[in-house]
Amino acid sequence: MAQVPWWRGNLPAEMSGFIGHESEVRRLLRLLPEAPLITVIGAGGVGKSRIAVKAAEECRDSYSGGAWLVELSGEHNGDLLAHTVAAALGLCEQSARSQIEVLVEFLADKELLLLLDACEHLLPACRGLAADILAAAPGVRIVATSRQALELPQETLLFVEPFEVPEPGAVTPDANDALRFLLDRAGTAVPALEVGEAELAAAGRICRRLDGIPLALELAAERLRTFSMEQLADQLEARFGALYPEYPDGALLARHQTLQTVIGWSHELCGDEERLLWARLSVFAGNFDVEAVTWVCGDRHLADVRDLLAGLVEKSLLVPVPGGYRQLDPIRDYGRERLARLGDEERLTRRHRYHYLDLARRADADWYGPRQEEWAERLNFSITNLRLALDSDSPSTSLSVELAGTLWVLWFCLGRMREGRHYMRRAIDSAPITDPGLPRLLWADGCVAIAQGELELGRCRVEAALSAALDWGDYAAAGHAQLRLARRSLFAGLTDEVESAVELTREYFRKADVVTVGEPIALVTLAMAATWRGEFAKVVSVLEEVQRLCDARGELWVRACGDYVLSIAQLGLGRLAAATVAARQSLDVKWRLRDTAGVALALDQLAVIAAVEGDGHRTARLQGSGVRLWKTFGLRGFGSKGLSEPRTVAERTARQLLGDDAYDAIFAEGYDDDLDSAMAYALG
Template sequence: MAQTRTRRDNVPAETSSLVGRREELAEIAVLVGRSPLVTLTGGAGVGKTRLAVRTADRLRGSFADGVWVVELSAQQNGDLIGHDIAAALGLREQSARPQPEVLADFVADKRLLLVLDTCDHLTDACAALLRRMLPEAPHARVLATSRRPLGLPGERVLPIEPLAAPGDAGADAVRLFTERAHALVPGLTLDPAAVARVCRRLDGIPLAIELAARRLRTLSLQQIAERLDDRFELLVGGSPAPLRRHQTLRTAVGWSHELCTAQERLLWARLSVFAGPFDADAARAVCADERLPVLPLPGLVDRSVLTAEGSRYRMLDTVRDYGGEWLRRLGEEDALTRRHRDHYLAQARRAEAEWSGPHQLRWADWARRELPNLTAALDHDDGSDLVTALWFVWCCLGQARRGRHYLERALRRHTRPDPARAKALWVCAWAALGDGDTAEARARAAEAYETAIAAGDPAAAGRARQVAAAAALACGDLDGAGRLAAEAAELSGRAGPDHAGLAAAEVTLAMVSVVRGEPDRAVEVLARQAERCAGRGELWARAQGDHVRSLAELDRGEPGAAEAHARAALEVKWRLGDAVGGALAMDQLAAAAAAGGDGRRAACLLGAARRMRAAAEPSRPGPPEPAAPRTPGKGPGAPRTRGEDPVGSDGPGPAAAHAAAVHALVSREGAAASRERTERRARALVGDAVYDRLFARGLVMDPGVAVARIRDAGGDRADGRTAAHGELR
């Protein structure tokens, strides 16, 4: 009979603290108590070994026969795994009996925990051995670490993700970097935001973070950040993990690479051209050929190279960079980059063709999901077809600044006055307007018009005139805006009665009518526009029309109707993912509430709108939002009638009020002025203390929750019920 040593375990001592991972440790302990086999899976360097060793240390008192760690990374022969386990347990060799049989007999009556670390390259052999051992040992437990599950019945698999690395200083990834840095360089001062950026670039991978922190002995934090584009050369150094291996990040990721089949390695390299998550169809379109007719995506998921998220796949930047190195070595980088670009160009053309129809929501969802890949394709695109095909992303989905960058680059490269340049010019003009640059918008729109007319393209000429009209309105040129909008409508109508440009031109015509004090005329125009949009199943232009219709209804003394149309605009903007437009619609809901005498609701809505804007554009420069002067106005009153100004004599008259409100659709300064007016009205209705309290309540509300409450409240009102959602009712 084999004999054991007198010691109870061989758990290695940890040389540094384990940061975070409380939830994972608790879950592992629960799983070990319930299942004979628990496998921790995950990519290179995420900390599987660290968690397994810490679990073994914490559970020492729970196993009368000890906890034992068996490190298998150096073992290349699956037949010798049993001998490694026997050596860890202190069993004498018994050459007359098969080692699996010896182990099965030994553990049969034992209460022990066996940690098999790094089973990646030996999964079949490990599974075969455990299949023999575990049925005979009801009180034994095995905790394994591997890139993929072992595949035994009853196995519980726990994927280990990288550490979270958001911008706040309390993130576990930031804490890990900071602790390791201070241990190496005492007294070092670090900017938490800069540390968070480095941690995000490193995907929150603990091994990468620890290696980066070690470089602070010779490099500044800024230098580390600048060199992360070549992270595998930067992150060289020893690892403080209790089981010392993976001396560099390249070694850790390379270990996964060695475990892959030839087909999996080729796919890994080719998938590195994707800059964000992707689905199987996109992977096939870009990566499949005669060398790779069937894509082994499941195999890469099993080996933790890819993470499956529903129907899509994700690859960490660190893993992608390694695949990119192999793609260059294979000489396929240029070809795969072109295939990636061509795939997204084909998708973008289809999206553009179907945008102004019943599939608008689907394409908006596609654009949001694929924005990282679209940006990568644009980075490798020398023409203008892709960036102009994506005009709806830049002009309708709140991505004006990003689109403007690529559009201006395309215009610098494409100087020939042809239809392609005309299109790039009007799209760039629209993006500039969305970015708050009215001067650039007017200049680009003028050139676009001239180029389109010369090319005989009335549709592009109409688009150019439409942007010029909106820019003129933003600049206070009412006559110019009316003339240009009418011209835009006429030109777009020549392109066809259902041309998308016509609906946009009608919105601007209606805006001009509102500013001129002709709300009935605006309603007439917008009724036709809404009918036309409904016939096509178009939502975005309809939402623009609903916003202006809300302004017109306020001018007609109908705050209830104004609220209904603002609510409709908000619903569509939110569904399309246009948070900037959604915040404007929420501002208009606040204006309608204030006009109807509900200052409490107006205050809460203004707070929620500011929160939505901040979430949409956290780093966007621009004028600060005004703090309205706290001067008392008139007290609460009945809903205003046409021609009244609820603020009283200290506010501008109705025409100026609506000029500011309409201006808010095309100007950030106008939007700020409109919010200031609403704030003054709400403060006059409820007082400063109540206003500040309710504004703060809206300010801390998640935008999605705010929209849901507004949506539900609309249903409550339609049914005659009282909403139970506080001030967002």
């Protein structure tokens, strides 16, 4: 399967071995064109998520906005549901408006498929968000998976039952989904497995004992590494008969009891260390990696975490994902019960929080260096557990205060501004004034507030941060606070105040004797102020220092910001070739880091350069691609006169060169182009 571009959706890689429930997939596909909300409903372990994702794979190309999966099983805070959905869609968080308002506005003119997976524990939040989206976005189709209905008037329910089990004596696999599924999973577990009539008969007994529940069948198939098919069937019958003597004839058990029994049997068949790790893994939410497991769960009782993880994967008790693992809900729930019995929840939860604080600290310390792409990926991969670490403790604790502030890279640089404001404001409102992490928290919140256009609130925050930092003698925090005051002056149009503020910023950093990304950011701020005053030669000089600092550290993000400003200055000096090189360098990095706002600005700049060069065709096509990007990712807040006026002048120039009809046609070509091709054109 060809890789789907990240801007067209985020469905997992194409499923291999999708067996059974084909009729439910077909029915879902028939319902989608007319039903705005379909809830795939059923008990745990019956395959609701697989059905939804498989249907989305098959119809993704019918939606110009793609198909997007939002996994909710690890989420605990319904207040952040809109943030979770927005992040899955790649929606840029810029304005200070509510996330629901921005999300609904973004979706209003889209045609896309939205999958909300595992809604049952966030029902009120899912119900409210779905209602808001459906009321404003007629082109959006929502597929929810849940154990309960959302109970909305537009909702269509698609009930999913376990596989129909074969009748005694029926041994034709092709005629029965449960048999097909079990034999497929058995073949994966034991590739050399021979299946004759006796094995088929035993497989039928297994399917009946397990009520055709897909997850139960998958777990049972793993036992074939140890038992023959007939031995496995005998073991299951003996087990169920012993546990439930009121069913001496082996009548089907309630589905929940069946699944729990099979999970319990899988637990008993694990080694002691595997059982212990299984219980401890329940403290994680969503995706987690080997490093996190080693740090949180490892001790003298667990000799080799990697081998134990591999063993749990082999037993279908852990799902591998790119970069790590995740647990299915029924497996995690069982592990959580075991951890509670062990009395170890509090200790493991505390270790979980400290690990993710350590991760945030390392990302912050290492951000000013060559590993920015890696850290961006790791922070985004870990977002569900970072939320859990923030939500599992009081916001007034020193850990919560430090974590909320230390994650400023995630909130600001990686575009999760509104979510960051939620956690930072909560901590600010609760933190004691004596907390040493408060200055960082205040300047981080002020940084995001200023970026969102709340200049007065941002000023108050960073002034408070500056005062507290100086009282503590924390000159690094004072430098960051002063830097945000400089940026506040810039965005308020007070460019004459910027230079003195930047000088004071650099003085504080020198007193702190720290190497920080704040220094090149300060210089880019100074260069932006000079650009707005038309002092282009000074801009080039300042940005040469930015390049020197960033290149020495292997830093990309600030360097790309500086390259964008450098392109404007070089264009002002009439150096069109140099302006093009700088804009392309900025575009290349911003595209790799998925900084969609930075990509849009760089595209706009390249279009302006093309207009100055008299290339109306290139201007129109680049502007079409730029507008497509702005609309695709809901970009707002960059429409100030200083940034929008060159775009307007470039369009007017291109229309004069081409004529309105030709401009509109070429603009449409750029708008309709896929973004990968648009980037290749812009960089070529």
